[in-house]
Amino acid sequence: MSARPNAAATTAASATASASATTAESADPCCDAPLPVLGRDVTVPLVTGGEVSYAALDYAASAPALQRVWDDVAAYAPYYGSVHRGAGYLSQLSTDLFENSRATVAAFLDCRPDDQVVFTRSTTDSLNLLAQVVPADCQVFVFETEHHASLLPWRDARVTYLNAPRTPQQAVATLERALADRDPYGPALVCVTGASNVTGELWPVAELAAAAHAHGARIVLDAAQLAPHHPVSVKELDVDWVAFSGHKLYAPFGSGVLAGRADWLQDAEPYLAGGGASRKVARRADGGVDVEWHTTAARHEAGSPNVIGVYSIASACKALTEAGFDSLVARERHLIAKVREGLAEVPEVRVLSLFGDDAPRVGVISFVVDGWNSSHFAAALSAEYGIGVRDGLFCAHPLVRTLLGSDPQDPGECGAPEAAPGERSLNAIRVSFGAGTPDEHVERFVGAVKELVRDGAQWKYRTEDGRCVPDRG
Numbered sequence: 373m374s375a376r377p378n379a380a381a382t383t384a385a386s387a388t389a390s391a392s393a394t395t396a397e398s399a400d401p402c403c404d405a406p407l408p409v410l411g412r413d414v415t416v417p418l419v420t421g422g423e424v425s426y427a428a429l430d431y432a433a434s435a436p437a438l439q440r441v442w443d444d445v446a447a448y449a450p451y452y453g454s455v456h457r458g459a460g461y462l463s464q465l466s467t468d469l470f471e472n473s474r475a476t477v478a479a480f481l482d483c484r485p486d487d488q489v490v491f492t493r494s495t496t497d498s499l500n501l502l503a504q505v506v507p508a509d510c511q512v513f514v515f516e517t518e519h520h521a522s523l524l525p526w527r528d529a530r531v532t533y534l535n536a537p538r539t540p541q542q543a544v545a546t547l548e549r550a551l552a553d554r555d556p557y558g559p560a561l562v563c564v565t566g567a568s569n570v571t572g573e574l575w576p577v578a579e580l581a582a583a584a585h586a587h588g589a590r591i592v593l594d595a596a597q598l599a600p601h602h603p604v605s606v607k608e609l610d611v612d613w614v615a616f617s618g619h620k621l622y623a624p625f626g627s628g629v630l631a632g633r634a635d636w637l638q639d640a641e642p643y644l645a646g647g648g649a650s651r652k653v654a655r656r657a658d659g660g661v662d663v664e665w666h667t668t669a670a671r672h673e674a675g676s677p678n679v680i681g682v683y684s685i686a687s688a689c690k691a692l693t694e695a696g697f698d699s700l701v702a703r704e705r706h707l708i709a710k711v712r713e714g715l716a717e718v719p720e721v722r723v724l725s726l727f728g729d730d731a732p733r734v735g736v737i738s739f740v741v742d743g744w745n746s747s748h749f750a751a752a753l754s755a756e757y758g759i760g761v762r763d764g765l766f767c768a769h770p771l772v773r774t775l776l777g778s779d780p781q782d783p784g785e786c787g788a789p790e791a792a793p794g795e796r797s798l799n800a801i802r803v804s805f806g807a808g809t810p811d812e813h814v815e816r817f818v819g820a821v822k823e824l825v826r827d828g829a830q831w832k833y834r835t836e837d838g839r840c841v842p843d844r845g
Contacts, residue, residue, distance in 0.1 A: 406695055406703060409436040409622065409808030416758045419831050419842045424758035427813035431620070432569050432736045432804035433762055435600060437684070438622040444687040445625075445680055455679050456648065456670075470679050473686035474669070480689035481614055481631050482605035489631045490669045491682050495596040496521040498615035498630035499563070501672055502592055503529065505640035510559045513550055513589070515543070516770040517570075517726065522563045522594045523770070529561075536774045539727055540576040544583055551587035560589035566598030570768050570775070570802070572708075572736030573727050574598070581610045592632070596620050600806055601704060601734035603697045606632065618681060622807065623688040627681030638667050646674035692807070700807055704735050707805055707814050711737055714818030720744075720825050724775040724800060735805040738766070740776070741825060746799045747840040752829040755842045757820040759813075762802040772800055 405412075415423040428436055448469065453462030455470045474489045483489065492498045503525035506512070512526040515534045523533075532550055537543035547562060554560060562584045567574050577593055584591040590612040595604050599616040606614055613632030618625065642649040642665055649671050652664040665671050692700065712729075715721045720742040725731065741749055750763035765772045778798050803817060832843040 405808045405810045406700060407622070407691060407807040408439040410439060410442055411436050412808065412810070418758060419755040419844075427757075427759040427816055429803045429805055429809070429813060429817055430760050430762050431600070431806045431809070432572075432597060432766075432802060434619045435622045435806055436808055437624045438688055438691050438808070440691045441623050441684050441687045445684055448680075448683060452680070455677050457676075466679055469683055470677060473682045476686040476689050477629055478631065480604075480693060481629075482603075482607050483631055484607060486634060487606065487632050488634045488637055488669045489629060490637065490672050491677060491685075492615075492628040492630055493626055493678075494521075494619070494628040495594060495615045495617040496525075496628075498628050499592070499594065500525045501630055501643045502561075502613060502615070502636075503527070504643055505636045505672075506561055507559045507636070510561055511554055513547065513560065513562045515546075515564065516774065517568065518563065518565055518768070518771075519569050519594065519596070520767045520769070521596070522565060523768075526563075536726060536771060540579070540731075544576055544579045547580055548583045548587070551583065551589055554587070554589075556588060560584075560587070562589055562591040563594065564591065565594045565596075566604065567601065567734045567736070568726070568768075568771070569597050569736060570738050570766050570771050570800075571725050571727075572597070572733035572804070573725065574602075574732045574734065577611065578609050585610065590633070597734060597736060600692075602701060618685040618688065621685060621688045622691070623681070623684035625678060625681035625684050627678050627685050629685065634667075637669075637672060641665075642674060643672040644674040648677070649674035695807070704806065707809060707811070708733065708735055708737070710811070710814050711803060711805075711818060714814075715739060715821065718822055718825050721821065724772075726771075726775070735809070736802065737804070738772075738775075738800045738802040740800050741821075744824075745840070746801045747835075748829070748833055749824065750801050751833055751840040751842070752824055752831070753817070753820055755833075756824075756830055757816060759817050759820055761817075762804070764799045766800075766802055773798070776800065 411426065411428060414426045416426045417423050451462055451465050453460065453466040455466050457463060478487065478489050492501055499521055506529055511530045511532065513532045513534060514523055515536065517536045534546050534550055537546050551560065562580065564577065564580050565575055566577055581591045592613040592615065593609065593611040595614050595616040597620065598604055600621045604614060613630060615630050616628065618627040649665055650663050651666050654662050656662055715723055722740050724738045740746060746763045750761050753759040753761055776798065805814060833840050834843045
């Protein structure tokens with residue numbers, strides 16, 4: 373990276389140091405979560421009367437922003453300027469911040485020296501970018517257990533969908549058989565999740581990467597649910613690319629990352645054509661235009677970048693690294709045990725799993741309750757207890773259908789289906805948590821599940837615009 377004025381670098385460093393000090397001073401000593409998040413003091417009304425502090429247990433969809441991230445962004449905001457465009461002080465400072473964020477993310481992912489870090493809008497955007505740069509004759513292998521962000525982008529490739537495995541060993545064996553049967557002379561890519569957004573179960577990424585490489589294939593890791601909970605090392609896992617989203621990593625503002633091998637990225641046409649992606653544009657004598665595209669990550673970052681979103685990702689990466697994943701993982705296991713032990717005491721609750729009860733997992737647990745429409749149950753948790761969870765098929769329809777043992781033609785969608793409270797519905801309930809979750813939130817959740825199953829809902833509910841809502845009429 374090119375040098376910038378020392379004053380600019382000093383200002384950026386000073387802003388970050390100030391923000392970190394503010395975070396340390398403002399941390400709630402009564403909060404048993406290791407990393408304070410925004411919204412921990414928000415109260416919400418209950419349909420039964422009164423208010424309660426909101427228990428955000430939908431981290432798998434979007435995690436609340438870390439207070440540290442918010443403070444860092446606020447400290448930088450007065451210095452906001454154009455990136456890669458201007459000679460002015462603020463422009464150069466913002467450029468420094470943007471490129472230093474790229475280096476921070478590369479370190480967070482333990483990237484190889486020649487890897488590129490491309491900033492995108494989300495995991496979905498990252499995987500769609502990769503789908504655009506794969507060679508034309510590439511064969512892609514995807515398990516049916518993937519989130520739609522990993523399942524659907526490969527429209528211009530030959531795709532082989534693999535059945536859901538029931539053990540990590542079966543996952544590796546299934547992939548090895550599929551790769552052994554492919555045309556060995558064409559390029560191939562395996563797309564796999566690191567942690568399921570439905571069950572939270574960890575996948576054998578290193579073993580799958582070894583299988584892919586043994587058969588001449590490459591592999592991309594969807595780390596959207598893994599990176600916020602566990603360290604992700606590109607080198608140790610030996611994956612070719614990794615993708616994740618800022619909004620699941622405690623960083624708001626709509627940014628994502630695709631990091632990994634540069635060759636396919638450099639050989640393909642830019643994901644978006646425009647300023648920033650081009651190094652030189654010239655008119656030809658015949659009236660056309662000749663374009664020389666960048667060979668760096670900028671090739672796929674056309675347009676003015678989301679510098680605040682990128683900086684928020686870098687800030688979150690630093691915060692998680694400094695907190696230490698060993699302690700974060702240990703505490704999350706404590707919360708997982710609380711939830712699973714509590715749910716196990718309710719015979720009507722069935723927790724969904726591919727690999728079994730003993731499989732290692734992150735803080736994502738999905739379940740169904742006998743006699744309850746899942747949307748009704750989730751609505752009651754919110755309206756009567758101030759607990760926010762998710763219900764539906766979690767944009768992983770084939771996986772949830774497999775786990776529920778349903779017919780592929782049964783009705784169901786990402787959100788709540790058109791089913792009234794008490795009616796059967798093809799969906800589940802998902803509770804998810806992380807570094808900002810206090811014990812009280814999961815304890816309240818477990819208590820609420822037990823009360824609802826034992827006593828039923830205190831309020832009447834109806835379906836409105838596809839959502840189950842309290843009937844206030």
